[in-house]
Amino acid sequence: MKNGKATIHDIAEKLQVTASTVSRALNNNPRISDATKKKVLKAAKELNYQPNNIASALRSGKSRLIGVVVPTANRNFFSSVIRGIEEIANSFNYKVVISQSYDDYEKEMQTIEALLNVQVDGVIASIGKTTENVDHFKKILKKGIPLVLFDRVTNELDVSQVVIDDYFGAFQATEHLIKEGCKRIVHFTSSQNINIYKERKRGYEDALLKHGIAVDPELIRFSKLQLEDGRATMQEVIDEKTSFDAVFSASDYSIMGAMQVLKENGYKLPQDVKLVGFGDEPFTSFTEPTLTTVNQKSIPMGNITAETFFEILNQKDQTNIISKKTILKPELIIRNSSLNQENI
Amino acid sequence: MKNGKATIHDIAEKLQVTASTVSRALNNNPRISDATKKKVLKAAKELNYQPNNIASALRSGKSRLIGVVVPTANRNFFSSVIRGIEEIANSFNYKVVISQSYDDYEKEMQTIEALLNVQVDGVIASIGKTTENVDHFKKILKKGIPLVLFDRVTNELDVSQVVIDDYFGAFQATEHLIKEGCKRIVHFTSSQNINIYKERKRGYEDALLKHGIAVDPELIRFSKLQLEDGRATMQEVIDEKTSFDAVFSASDYSIMGAMQVLKENGYKLPQDVKLVGFGDEPFTSFTEPTLTTVNQKSIPMGNITAETFFEILNQKDQTNIISKKTILKPELIIRNSSLNQENI
DNA sequence: GCCGTTTGAGCAATCGATTGCATATTAAAA
DNA sequence: TTTTAATATGCAATCGATTGCTCAAACGGC
Incomplete structure (x- = not known):
């Protein structure tokens, strides 16, 4: 028992x-008598x-470690979400290794490599914005360990997923703006290769159509949805003298940028322009x-993702895994930026 | 070579x-010829x-894993800071296991236990707000592995630390307010057991004294510095009709709360009250x-913390480790909340 | 009292990589 | 040519826990 560390041999x-x-x-193997077990436990504690x-x-081949890959913590x-995952993981006596891909494809590959190393x-991941090829995720599956995706998922992989109903969230948000009287709603979105942005755009469009408003491609703007992108895009729209009375953005950061630019240009909010973001930052x-x-119901999403993960991990018959998709309902949080004065 | 995984034996x-x-x-052991090395590398790649x-x-007794404990990611x-740590760690071919203590003493102990497990x-940590006893950190040292603390540190442990000059940051911030004409500066702080809050308070007080302003204990308010605490404290100060013309908070979150409450109470900002926070969120x-x-120079802090960590880790003579304290200079970011109208 | 069954525990291999020591080969020195 | 030294590789133990198989003792049934 050198170095203070007792091993089973010392016991x-x-x-x-x-x-x-x-x-x-x-x-706690049944082949050992209770008396011996008790003695061992006692000695273990003493040492x-x-x-x-x-x-x-x-x-055993089990590290009791889950790799979690997110664009950024x-x-x-x-x-x-990470917090939600940790809650469940800890209850299974598992630790979480968090890796950030910084929305960079290269980094994402490296990080997965490192996790496998x-x-x-198993791995829980949300795919980076610049990722279009998902071969690195296939490596995980090839190893025969579980992979669960959340939020930013892909259909190219036959794995379990946990997402929110982005379509529904966007639909609700857009409908809310329409009910507040908006007719020319700008939509900030991003690469349509990413499921969440595609779905949000679809929700936006369907809400307009439902209320008899034609979808104007002029009003749909693509960017990376950072604060700076929101600023730039908003300024563009203003400069083009495109008429609009609201902005619904697929991201809180870009709506923030839009808000800044609108104010700088003398718009009164929410009277002149109504704003809705996405994410509840x-x-x-x-x-x-x-x-x-x-x-976006982040903590439940983390919980469910982890639960799904352990379901797969503990599945007896690994050959017969059914991948399932869990869809959570998002919640529209109505604050002042989208309300008519009389409602505030 | 079952299961597709090649081992050195297969090679x-x-x-x-x-x-x-x-x-x-x-x-890359020097005792192996270059020819053999080349062959091995080639075979390794092939398999x-x-x-x-x-x-x-x-x-080897080395997991190539660093445990990082933060209150919250x-x-x-x-x-x-984590990003800064990762940059260096990856360059050393190390992975980072991030653990959140959620500023909870119990959770912090558990998390350290789990990391040791x-x-x-080694461990890099920033101590939680509710932690007063640091015995769980001593366990790390007892294991003979490196421990480096950053930002929220303690002097009860003889370990290397990386901090910013909180005193200087607070001094600068306070002096800036004074130069803008403020004389009755409220200070939001937290438990004086935590080095950073103690130092920031000291900087605030010294700046006042330097400019011939007496420190009024009435103006110093203690809380947990969350947004809600900022709101509550600000409302208190207003209700008490204490006269004040500025607030310097040791946290951005609580200054945000103060800002909200001030606006709700009809104060014009920054004309009536000037505000300075801490953290650059x-x-x-x-x-x-x-x-x-x-x-607070977070990325450099992360870099330096990790570099310090590896210095200790790679030290030949583990018995003769010198713990060092690195102090970074913070930077005052002047924005509108603290400026006189004419300066904006 | 004999034999089969159950129960409790030991033996030794194993997971894959590392490493101190031994050994074989070759080159250089005497 | 012999000795010495350097170089390159092999052997086998080791890290600590797990597990299939074996075996001894105890027990019960007839």
Whole structure:
């Protein structure tokens, strides 16, 4: 017992039994008598025994580590999902290794490689914005370990997914603006290769159509949806003298940029232009006016994602896995940026 | 080579050498000839060999994992520090396991326990707000692995630390307000057990004294510095009819709360009250008026923390480690919330 | 009291890579 | 040519826990 670290051998020696017996006792194996188990547990406590996860991982092939890949942890949505995942993972005595892809395809590949290298037992991921080829995810499946995707998913992979109903969220948001009297609603969106933006755009369009408003392609603007993109796009729209009375953005950051530019150009909010974002980032309640946005149910999403993960992990018959798609309902959070004066 | 996973033994067999030779070749051991190394590398590539980190970790005692404990990844400051740490760690071929303590003492202990359990090679941490006893950190040291603290540190542990000069940041911020004509500056702070809040308060007080303004204990308010705390405290101050012309908060979140309450109470900003926060959270440039705040140099802090970590890790003589304290200069970011009208 | 069954525990191999020591080969020095 | 030294590789133990198989003791049935 050098270095203060007790091993099962130390326990075995102390008790004059073998390491196998100790191992079985600690794992509550039925082939060990209760009396022995009790003795082992007692000795383990006395020696301050801490199991060596690495040894166990090597032998059993399980590292009790889940790799989580997100574009960035520095977004309320993602960090909340991570929190939701952690809650469940910890209850299964698993640890979470968080990796950020920074929305960069190269980095995403590297990070997955690295996760596989540390021998994670599976991966939970949300795909980066610039990722179009998903071969690196196939590597995970090839290893025969679970992969669950959330939020930014792809249909090219036959894996379980957890998403919100982006279509519904966008539909609701747009309909809300229409009910507040808007008719010329600008929509900020991003690459249509990404499911969430595609769905949100579809929801936006269908809401317009439902209320007899034609979809004007002039009003649909593509960008990366960062704050700066929101600013630039908004300025463009203003400069072009395109008529509009609202903006619905697929991201809170770009609607924030739009808000800044609108104010700088002398627009009164929400009287002249009504705004709705997507994501319910904390800052949306700090702005003036406060921003209407769509809450993505991040913690439940994390919980469900992790639960799905463990379902697959614990499945007896690994050959017969059914991939399932869970869809959560988002919630429209109505604040001042989208309301008529009399309603505020 | 079952299951598609090649081991050094497969390479060895293919090349008719022993596993030891392969291992040494892969690790670029000088005792192996260049010719053999080349052959091994080639065979490794052909067999798509991926080293088994777990086996390596078991034998060498190194997991190539750093545990990072932060109160929450969902704060720009912490996620940026993490990013800074990752940059360096990856360059050393190390992975980072991020753990959130959620500013909860119990959770912090558990999380450290869990990290030690997965056999991290060392820990980088920022201490939670509710933590007063640091015995769980001593466990890390007892294991003989490096521990480096950043930002929220303690002097009870003789370990390397990386912090910003909180005193200087606060001093600058306060002096700036004074130069803008403020004389009754409220200060929001938190538990004085936490180094950063203590230092910031000291900077605030010294700046006042330097300019011949007495420190009025009435103006110093203690809370947890969340948005809600900022709101509540500000309302209190207003209700008490305490006279004040500025607020300097040790946190951006609470200054945000103060801003909201001030506006609700009809104060004109920054004319009636000037505001300065601390942290340079992204939302501080979204508010109206935009918030003056102190930037904490998060990415460099992460870089330096990780570099310090590896210095210790790679130290030959582990018995003779010198703990060092690195202090970074923060930067005052002046925005509209603290400026006189004519300066905006 | 004999034999088969159940129960409890030990033996030894194994997971894959690393490493101290031994050995074989070759080159250089004497 | 012999000795010495350097170079290149092999052997086998090891890290700590797990697990299939074996075996001894205890027990019960007839």
